[in-house]
Amino acid sequence: MNAAKSFSSRLAGWLPRIVVAPSLLVVIVTVYLFILWTGVISFTSSKFVPIYDFVGLEQFVRLWATPRWHTAVANLFIFSALFLLLSTGIGLLMAILLDQNIRSEGFLRAVYLYPMALSFIVTGTAWKWILNPGLGIQKVVNEFGWTDFRFDWITDPKMAIYTVVIAGVWQSSGFAMAIFLAGLRGIDNSVIKAAQIEGASLPLIYRQIIIPMLRPAMLSVIVLLSYIAIKSFDLVLALTNGGPGSATELPSTFMFSATFRRNQMGVGAASAIMMLMTVAAIIIPYLYSELRERNNG
Amino acid sequence: MSKFLASLVAATMLVPAAARAEGTIEVLHHWVSQSEVDALNVIRKDLETKGFQWKDSAVGGMSGANAQQALRSRLTSGDPPGAMQFLGWEGPQWAEQGVVRDLNDLAKAGGWREALPPQLLTFVTSADAFIAAPINMHRQNWVWANKKIFDEAGIAVPKTWADLIAAGKKLKEKGVTPVAMGDEPWQIGIIFDALLSDLNGPEFYKKAAIDLDPAALNSPEMVKVFDTLREVRGLVDDNFVGRDWAVATGMVINGEAAMQFMGDWAKGEFLAKGLKPNTDFYCFATPAKVTSFQYVIDSFGMFTVKDETVQKAQVALAETIMDPKVQKGFNLIKGSIPARTDVSVDDFDDCAKLGFNERAEAIKAGSMLGAMTHGFAAKPEFASVFGDVAAQFFVGNMSSDDAVKMLVEGIDNAR
Numbered sequence: 001m002n003a004a005k006s007f008s009s010r011l012a013g014w015l016p017r018i019v020v021a022p023s024l025l026v027v028i029v030t031v032y033l034f035i036l037w038t039g040v041i042s043f044t045s046s047k048f049v050p051i052y053d054f055v056g057l058e059q060f061v062r063l064w065a066t067p068r069w070h071t072a073v074a075n076l077f078i079f080s081a082l083f084l085l086l087s088t089g090i091g092l093l094m095a096i097l098l099d100q101n102i103r104s105e106g107f108l109r110a111v112y113l114y115p116m117a118l119s120f121i122v123t124g125t126a127w128k129w130i131l132n133p134g135l136g137i138q139k140v141v142n143e144f145g146w147t148d149f150r151f152d153w154i155t156d157p158k159m160a161i162y163t164v165v166i167a168g169v170w171q172s173s174g175f176a177m178a179i180f181l182a183g184l185r186g187i188d189n190s191v192i193k194a195a196q197i198e199g200a201s202l203p204l205i206y207r208q209i210i211i212p213m214l215r216p217a218m219l220s221v222i223v224l225l226s227y228i229a230i231k232s233f234d235l236v237l238a239l240t241n242g243g244p245g246s247a248t249e250l251p252s253t254f255m256f257s258a259t260f261r262r263n264q265m266g267v268g269a270a271s272a273i274m275m276l277m278t279v280a281a282i283i284i285p286y287l288y289s290e291l292r293e294r295n296n297g
Numbered sequence: 298m299s300k301f302l303a304s305l306v307a308a309t310m311l312v313p314a315a316a317r318a319e320g321t322i323e324v325l326h327h328w329v330s331q332s333e334v335d336a337l338n339v340i341r342k343d344l345e346t347k348g349f350q351w352k353d354s355a356v357g358g359m360s361g362a363n364a365q366q367a368l369r370s371r372l373t374s375g376d377p378p379g380a381m382q383f384l385g386w387e388g389p390q391w392a393e394q395g396v397v398r399d400l401n402d403l404a405k406a407g408g409w410r411e412a413l414p415p416q417l418l419t420f421v422t423s424a425d426a427f428i429a430a431p432i433n434m435h436r437q438n439w440v441w442a443n444k445k446i447f448d449e450a451g452i453a454v455p456k457t458w459a460d461l462i463a464a465g466k467k468l469k470e471k472g473v474t475p476v477a478m479g480d481e482p483w484q485i486g487i488i489f490d491a492l493l494s495d496l497n498g499p500e501f502y503k504k505a506a507i508d509l510d511p512a513a514l515n516s517p518e519m520v521k522v523f524d525t526l527r528e529v530r531g532l533v534d535d536n537f538v539g540r541d542w543a544v545a546t547g548m549v550i551n552g553e554a555a556m557q558f559m560g561d562w563a564k565g566e567f568l569a570k571g572l573k574p575n576t577d578f579y580c581f582a583t584p585a586k587v588t589s590f591q592y593v594i595d596s597f598g599m600f601t602v603k604d605e606t607v608q609k610a611q612v613a614l615a616e617t618i619m620d621p622k623v624q625k626g627f628n629l630i631k632g633s634i635p636a637r638t639d640v641s642v643d644d645f646d647d648c649a650k651l652g653f654n655e656r657a658e659a660i661k662a663g664s665m666l667g668a669m670t671h672g673f674a675a676k677p678e679f680a681s682v683f684g685d686v687a688a689q690f691f692v693g694n695m696s697s698d699d700a701v702k703m704l705v706e707g708i709d710n711a712r
Contacts (some may be wrong), residue, residue, distance in 0.1 A: 047393060047678065048390045049369075049390075062710055063520055065706075065710045066710060067703065067707070068685060068709070080472075128539045132536055132538065133535060133536055134534070134535070134536030135536070152535065154538050154539070155535060155537075155692075156534075156537045157689070157692055157693045213491075239539075240538070240539065241481060241539070242694030243480045243481065243482070243538065243539070243688070243692065244480045244538055244688075245480075245482070245688040245689035245690075245691065245692040245693060246688065246689060246692075247483075247684070247689075247692070247693075257681070260362050260365065260366060261362050261677065261681070262677050262678050262681045263386075263390075263676060263677045263678045264678050264711070296708060
């Protein structure tokens with residue numbers, strides 16, 4: 001009796017671990033093992049198929065001597081920074097405006113959130129047409145009579161990356177709005193009432209009280225959006241296909257074409273490792289500080 | 298209901314039963330558009346008359362890169378398909394890995410080497426082995442032109458690039474877009490490949506695009522290629538970003554644009570609209586003193602497999618593909634010309650006939666060249682550098698000298 005009881009209690013203790021084990025195993029193999037394998041490949045001279053020799057940092061040297069990679073890295077920083085800043089900013093603004101007890105809020109919320117339901121491929125293709133000077137915005141404005149209006153960023157190698165930002169922000173700011181709105185609804189009204197009694201103005205209340213209280217929502221938004229920014233491979237593919245020329249190349253598109261289309265598996269692996277390092281360098285300290293604070297608090 | 302069920306069961310039983318008779322071969326390829334599938338059916342039907350079944354494994358997208366991906370995983374897991382469509386260096390590269398079946402006995406018995414243009418053998422042989430059966434040959438360096446626009450402007454088919462550019466400028470003044478194209482690197486690459494040979498001769502093309510000779514890469518001739526490419530840019534409208542090649546062909550068809558530089562897969566777009574070569578539209582090679590024939594071929598390689606019925610099916614498929622009758626039937630639909638040089642030209646349209654003639658001349662003149670942009674010259678790691686530089690040059694405002702410098706550095710970096 002006693003033994004049986006201890007067995008079932010032991011089983012109860014082990015059950016969660018047993019249930020989680022298969023998925024843990026799958027994650028270890030398909031994510032971490034392949035990260036390790038990519039790391040190994042980046043130190044080899046692999047071209048068309050993997051070759052297991054050791055050439056040191058040769059592929060990394062080659063990678064950093066490739067102008068397309070420099071374009072890709074610069075683009076990633078421009079795109080991620082602007083995408084995060086604008087999506088979060090616009091999302092927060094929309095959430096605050098929607099939170100003012102307005103009429104048909106549910107309808108408006110759905111309208112702003114809807115782009116998130118589209119895939120980046122659809123967004124990219126639609127914006128490709130909207131931004132094309134011969135089909136989209138420029139043509140419409142020109143036909144209304146403002147004939148020297150120019151909006152041809154998508155054809156300009158220097159400006160094309162900003163069109164990717166526009167399409168990305170259009171898609172994702174509604175999503176940021178939804179999370180912020182949920183955060184706003186979670187704030188206790190009495191705090192605001194107390195501040196109002198103390199004579200604080202509305203902007204001051206938002207700046208000093210509400211937005212700081214949205215910090216958990218902010219963390220979710222930033223983590224989720226940065227991951228969208230880094231994997232925005234499909235958006236670029238549909239919107240500009242890396243063009244004009246290779247002006248909107250991102251590290252992800254670079255990695256794909258080096259590995260699978262250009263016989264440069266070693267260079268592709270090196271670029272993947274560089275991406276991993278960059279992401280780790282930004283995300284790990286941030287997560288660390290955020291999670292530690294929460295544990296302390 | 299039970300009748301329906303019975304017939305359903307019978308139908309599903311029937312196919313494997315017929316297949317088991319002689320053998321089934323799975324063919325991995327990336328042809329998914331209607332004309333491509335129709336053309337493949339010519340092969341499939343001939344194979345069926347020999348008693349073998351064709352199991353279709355089509356993986357479309359990314360110009361065959363997706364199908365290559367599928368192949369890699371199949372090979373890694375030890376389950377290769379019976380046959381695979383090869384483009385460019387894929388065949389020889391897989392052969393180096395020792396996974397491709399040698400078809401040399403068949404090739405000798407069938408006289409394949411003699412029936413094919415010698416320049417092609419680079420891509421279907423590896424050392425002594427014959428590794429793939431080529432079905433067709435596209436030509437990359439065609440110009441497709443709207444005849445009505447040419448006639449109204451009093452323009453004749455240009456004999457040199459200078460003529461062509463002068464004609465383009467004239468058309469631009471009249472308000473017609475001279476050249477329809479998109480900004481995809483391969484579309485720009487088609488023009489770049491043509492200029493390499495047309496301006497400087499086929500020997501220069503071989504030195505630069507195949508041997509990667511540093512002296513040829515860093516030469517005044519190369520600067521001239523970029524200078525001319527810049528002039529061509531002046532003939533393209535500003536809305537070319539993101540334009541699909543078939544959309545550009547449509548612009549030539551409906552008279553919005555005068556010309557397009559494109560391989561002969563564009564011909565199908567004209568023919569589908571019921572237009573006739575030389576009455577409604579012109580097809581001519583990119584102009585040069587020595588006209589080049591820049592070829593793109595599709596071939597099918599067979600993988601080493603243990604299953605004997607599949608091995609038999611591989612032999613049957615290879616023989617079917619190399620059958621002149623099948624090559625004719627296939628290419629009449631696909632818009633290309635047979636890889637074999639001994640197939641009669643009857644029944645083909647005027648553009649294809651011109652292609653046949655110019656191929657025969659090019660083989661003699663040494664101007665039969667693999668098309669770099671489609672992977673038939675330098676290996677992909679180098680060809681893509683040419684593509685990058687040409688595309689960046691074309692869409693931006695880089696100087697020709699800077700482009701040459703970038704090209705030389707890029708090639709050295711990839712070596």
